[in-house]
Amino acid sequence: GNGAWVGAYTDVTYDVAIPANSTVDIVNQAGDVAMNVDYVVFTGQAPDPTCTDGVQNGDETGVDCGGSCGTPCP
Numbered sequence: 001g002n003g004a005w006v007g008a009y010t011d012v013t014y015d016v017a018i019p020a021n022s023t024v025d026i027v028n029q030a031g032d033v034a035m036n037v038d039y040v041v042f043t044g045q046a047p048d049p050t051c052t053d054g055v056q057n058g059d060e061t062g063v064d065c066g067g068s069c070g071t072p073c074p
Contacts, residue, residue: 019044 018024022044049058051069060066062073 017047018042019047 022042025041025043047053049055049060051060051064051071054063056063059068065071065073
């Protein structure tokens with residue numbers, strides 16, 4: 001009914017560097033006045049992966065380790 005709690009509540013904080021000329025779309029359910037976010041869409045070119053960016057990317061087998069980083073993963 002009206003005002004009923006539906007679903008689960010999750011509080012998320014995420015810091016991200018968005019490259020120039022990129023866009024961010026935040027999409028909510030049609031008519032959802034509470035502005036519950038269903039999903040977020042990032043478009044644009046991501047920066048090239050590095051072995052010091054705090055993200056498992058490229059050919060890394062862990063965060064900033066393994067693969068071409070040359071540092072063994074714990």
